[in-house]
Amino acid sequence: MWATTRVLRSVGATVHEAVDGQSCLTTVRQHLPDLVLLDVELPDLLGYEICRRIKNDESLKAVYVVMLSSSMTTSDDQSEGLESGADGYITRPLPNRELLARVESVARIIRAERERDRLISKLQQAWRPSRP
Structure with missing residues (x-):
């Protein structure tokens, strides 16, 4: 996983690492990341x-x-x-370029969903009847 971390950081991604399942849950709750790359095999629990x-x-x-x-x-x-x-499953080893392309693909989906949610919220506000 360390190589994966280096590759992601090399393109400017913010990476929070965890060494086992419990610390992963703590880290996710603390930082609320957009994406978790989760190893299947962890010391305390399966991914x-x-x-x-x-x-x-x-x-x-x-x-x-x-x-x-x-x-x-x-x-x-x-x-x-x-x-x-899980929203996806990546088998390793794989070339760094492919890893980055897969992560960027998920990032595009996340951005599109956020934009959709923003537009829905905007439309809902526009359609609310105004009260005198």
């Missing part, structure tokens, strides 16, 4: 469980979670990751 906890927490539901794994890469592993609520 699938951490993903479920993030997605079941009402205050964290908008956080995107992409699972990363170099060893648990079968179709069943990937299905379990997606069924746990």
